[in-house]
Amino acid sequence: MHPGVISCHECDLLLREADSSARATSVACPRCGAELYRVGRNALERSLALTCAALVLLVVANLFPIVGLNLQGHQVETTVFGAVRQLWLDDMPVVAALLLATTVLMPLLELCALGWLLLPLWRGRRPRWFAPVFRAFQLAHPWAMVEVFILGVLVSLVKLAHLADVLPGPAIGCFGALMLVLAILASTLDQRALWQAWELAEA
Numbered sequence: 163m164h165p166g167v168i169s170c171h172e173c174d175l176l177l178r179e180a181d182s183s184a185r186a187t188s189v190a191c192p193r194c195g196a197e198l199y200r201v202g203r204n205a206l207e208r209s210l211a212l213t214c215a216a217l218v219l220l221v222v223a224n225l226f227p228i229v230g231l232n233l234q235g236h237q238v239e240t241t242v243f244g245a246v247r248q249l250w251l252d253d254m255p256v257v258a259a260l261l262l263a264t265t266v267l268m269p270l271l272e273l274c275a276l277g278w279l280l281l282p283l284w285r286g287r288r289p290r291w292f293a294p295v296f297r298a299f300q301l302a303h304p305w306a307m308v309e310v311f312i313l314g315v316l317v318s319l320v321k322l323a324h325l326a327d328v329l330p331g332p333a334i335g336c337f338g339a340l341m342l343v344l345a346i347l348a349s350t351l352d353q354r355a356l357w358q359a360w361e362l363a364e365a
């Protein structure tokens with residue numbers, strides 16, 4: 163693409179990029195009105211902070227029990243890895259692999275890739291393997307489904323509530339917070355700012 167020229171993702175109108183000193187917070191297409199991009203300060207810092215917060219939450223959420231059951235004095239609790247192991251032992255390897263991939267591996271890959279890109283860019287340097295890591299991030303993003311997992315856990319908690327005493331573990335709160343942080347990160351991440359920072363950074 164020619165530098166300084168962008169196309170509207172809705173109607174394909176070609177536009178020259180606005181002067182970066184302009185103070186507009188949001189630049190819209192003059193033909194169809196779609197938002198082209200946002201001009202925001204501290205876009206990299208904000209995304210980096212959210213990525214670090216999400217990584218901490220993801221680690222804590224996987225170390226502590228999600229839920230415990232108290233059935234006539236007999237107490238059991240499980241972590242995500244415990245649930246994966248149990249599903250595997252119960253002859254459900256596909257479900258176990260899906261749980262591990264969508265709740266642990268893909269969010270981890272997504273956050274590590276983002277951290278790998280953001281940290282050097284924030285310090286004014288070009289990260290190594292920028293394009294493949296960016297591609298890995300975009301590939302992992304739709305497969306990170308923490309919110310689906312949370313929904314599943316909540317539904318099963320409600321269904322189990324009349325059979326046994328359900329004790330929510332510390333990880334469920336972390337997963338809830340992680341879900342919110344990931345949603346904020348996805349909606350505020352400015353991929354254009356990453357490319358811009360890469361162009362300005364030292365090789």
Ligand SMILES: [Zn+2]
Binds near residue numbers: 174
């Ligand atoms: Zn347009």
